[in-house]
Amino acid sequence: MAKFENFAGKLLRLEGGYVNHPLDKGGPTKYGVILSVWKEHGHDKDGDGDIDAEDIKKLTEEDARYIAKKIFWDYFLADHISNESVAEFIVDWGYNSGRKTRLRSFSDWSMRSGRYRRDSNPPGH
Secondary structure (H helix, E strand, O other): OOOHHHHHHHHHHHHOOOEOOOOOOOOOEEOOEEHHHHHHHOOOOOOOOOOOHHHHHOOOHHHHHHHHHHHHHOOOOHHHOOOHHHHHHHHHHHHHHOHHHHHHHHHHHHHHOOOOOOOOOOOOO
């Protein structure tokens, strides 16, 4: 089975530090954690009463690991995927494009390809 620990280091290394590029729809980002995700799942790190770019700048690797594990890895049930590369691909795609976009894309593909029917249970369930 896939292990989050094997994925987390790669993710943090690839996502890198703080950026706030004007063409990036995610806005202020650190370790791949965007402001809207931190507002929903994080907290006011600088204690000024709001969650903003200054809080993103203060994110630690531990904060990013929490978001990656709880909000993405667990959401896609990656611990239940036997192939590490497949699990990492799915979670990374979700991390970069959003959970709902990733899930919708995968569901659409699996239905069109005949892999699963909406009225059936996925393998192992």
